[in-house]
Amino acid sequence: MQKSSRLAIYALMELASNPDRQISTAEIGDKYRVSSHHLAKVFITLGRAGLVQSIRGVGGGYSFTGNAKRLTLLDIISLFEDTTNECKLNDPTKATDEEWAMFDVSKEINDMALATYGSITIATLLKQVERHRKLRAQKSEEMSV
Numbered sequence: 001m002q003k004s005s006r007l008a009i010y011a012l013m014e015l016a017s018n019p020d021r022q023i024s025t026a027e028i029g030d031k032y033r034v035s036s037h038h039l040a041k042v043f044i045t046l047g048r049a050g051l052v053q054s055i056r057g058v059g060g061g062y063s064f065t066g067n068a069k070r071l072t073l074l075d076i077i078s079l080f081e082d083t084t085n086e087c088k089l090n091d092p093t094k095a096t097d098e099e100w101a102m103f104d105v106s107k108e109i110n111d112m113a114l115a116t117y118g119s120i121t122i123a124t125l126l127k128q129v130e131r132h133r134k135l136r137a138q139k140s141e142e143m144s145v
Helices: 003-017 024-034 038-048 073-080 096-117 122-144
Strands: 054-057 061-064
Touching: 003 024, 003 038, 003 054, 003 061, 003 073, 003 122, 024 038, 024 061, 038 054, 038 073, 073 096
Parallel strands: none
Antiparallel strands: 054 061
């Protein structure tokens, strides 16, 4: 997965977890240790896709306009990467049996990855984040006892 795809997913998780709040690219950039300039490019793409809206002025930033229960990771990744699932051989007419075998395995792995990305929504990821927070809090409590 490319960096822009990951940043878009992180940004959308931040925005979807606080739907009534506008969040700046600087705030998201600080949390994920990336430049707000790079995030601004990501947000342009997300805005064109109708997933975020920009609010200008004091207290402005971005807000989430998508549907966290329907928006999948594959939907987001597809905005930044080619997900047509084309595994390629340099020259299929001259490929060896070993090259074809590796091609088949690579294609299967890619198919499974795309299916998984297509089945996980932003809402699902937010639930996973909450589970991690609870586990971390429990471990912290256990260590302080």
